[in-house]
Amino acid sequence: MKVGILTSGGDAPGINATIRGVGKTAINNYGMQVIGIQNGFSGLLYKDVVELTDKSLSGILNLGGTILGTAREKVFRKMINSPDEKDREQIKNAYHELGLDCLVCIGGNGTQRTTSMLSDIHLHVIGIPKTIDNDVYGTDITFGFDTAVNIATDAIDRLHSTASSHRRVMVIELMGHHAGWITLYAGMAGGADIILLPELGYNMKVVIEKIRKRMELGKAYSIVAVAEGVEVPTKEKPAIYFAREIQEQTGFETRETVLGYIQRGGSPSPYDRNLGTLLGGHAAELIHQGIFGRMVAKLGSEISDVALSDVAGKLRLVTPDTDLVLQGKRMGISFGVL
Numbered sequence: 001m002k003v004g005i006l007t008s009g010g011d012a013p014g015i016n017a018t019i020r021g022v023g024k025t026a027i028n029n030y031g032m033q034v035i036g037i038q039n040g041f042s043g044l045l046y047k048d049v050v051e052l053t054d055k056s057l058s059g060i061l062n063l064g065g066t067i068l069g070t071a072r073e074k075v076f077r078k079m080i081n082s083p084d085e086k087d088r089e090q091i092k093n094a095y096h097e098l099g100l101d102c103l104v105c106i107g108g109n110g111t112q113r114t115t116s117m118l119s120d121i122h123l124h125v126i127g128i129p130k131t132i133d134n135d136v137y138g139t140d141i142t143f144g145f146d147t148a149v150n151i152a153t154d155a156i157d158r159l160h161s162t163a164s165s166h167r168r169v170m171v172i173e174l175m176g177h178h179a180g181w182i183t184l185y186a187g188m189a190g191g192a193d194i195i196l197l198p199e200l201g202y203n204m205k206v207v208i209e210k211i212r213k214r215m216e217l218g219k220a221y222s223i224v225a226v227a228e229g230v231e232v233p234t235k236e237k238p239a240i241y242f243a244r245e246i247q248e249q250t251g252f253e254t255r256e257t258v259l260g261y262i263q264r265g266g267s268p269s270p271y272d273r274n275l276g277t278l279l280g281g282h283a284a285e286l287i288h289q290g291i292f293g294r295m296v297a298k299l300g301s302e303i304s305d306v307a308l309s310d311v312a313g314k315l316r317l318v319t320p321d322t323d324l325v326l327q328g329k330r331m332g333i334s335f336g337v338l
């Protein structure tokens with residue numbers, strides 16, 4: 001059997017561990033041929049491929065990013081949805097001309113939606129969920145998330161020492177697109193005093209009051225963790241908006257940090273390496289069994305798989321009864337809401 005692997009959407013630590021997991025299992029356990037499709041779905045159309053061997057898959061486990069390159073796939077998705085059947089034929093022809101028996105698509109919820117569309121036009125596909133945002137519906141966790149939380153928590157830890165030295169309010173903005181998972185997990189692990197999530201919204205009066213109260217209690221600094229997806233009334237990035245408003249409304253010196261792409265960079269954590277390895281291996285197992293149209297997933301303590309048609313493109317978001325939200329509230333951490 002000949003398997004193609006592509007990576008699509010934002011990069012994340014652990015992608016290369018996943019490629020290695022699929023490839024080495026397919027090659028060493030099942031004698032399959034494996035090719036890497038470069039730069040996302042467009043690589044399928046342009047047949048931009050590279051042979052993957054046991055040797056070429058060695059030494060990549062600890063590498064960040066993706067050895068295959070990636071891209072956003074909006075153009076490709078338009079082709080699949082195109083009213084012109086010729087566009088879909090072009091995709092199917094590219095797949096068959098490459099002699100593929102299955103295409104493994106490593107990506108976030110957008111990629112999984114595209115992968116499901118390929119399944120709908122009868123191509124053999126398997127999706128592997130990937131994103132630092134941890135917002136892919138159908139799996140309890142995505143690789144990339146643990147590494148991003150480690151990076152963001154380290155950043156918050158570092159803010160405590162400078163904030164306390166200057167008796168300042170520090171506002172840090174973390175990634176997550178429309179989801180607040182990174183901000184929730186790193187905010188709680190890093191001891192933030194205020195955690196603002198897109199799913200919960202906020203009341204500025206509550207934020208200001210919390211900071212004032214802390215100062216009255218002699219807590220000479222505060223740490224505010226805000227997710228990039230929190231909506232603010234100006235065109236400013238949330239961290240900049242909140243830092244300005246807090247300083248204006250409290251008179252306390254306030255500074256902002258936008259952690260940005262640092263959260264996606266560098267070597268994956270051991271957890272993400274092993275999660276990617278397990279998910280990749282499960283994908284190869286499904287292919288060996290001739291099972292397609294599935295997205296591999298971590299469900300509880302199990303590595304499993306779900307129907308792409310049931311999950312593709314749906315978001316998994318923080319809810320008010322998420323355990324860390326409930327525990328944070330019990331401890332007096334503010335989520336910016338009453």
Ligand code: F6P
Binds near residue numbers: 010132
């Ligand atoms: O999906 C991962 C992510 O890093 C989001 O957290 C962020 O909003 C987005 O990608 C940034 O997209 P791009 O890499 O295209 O700028």
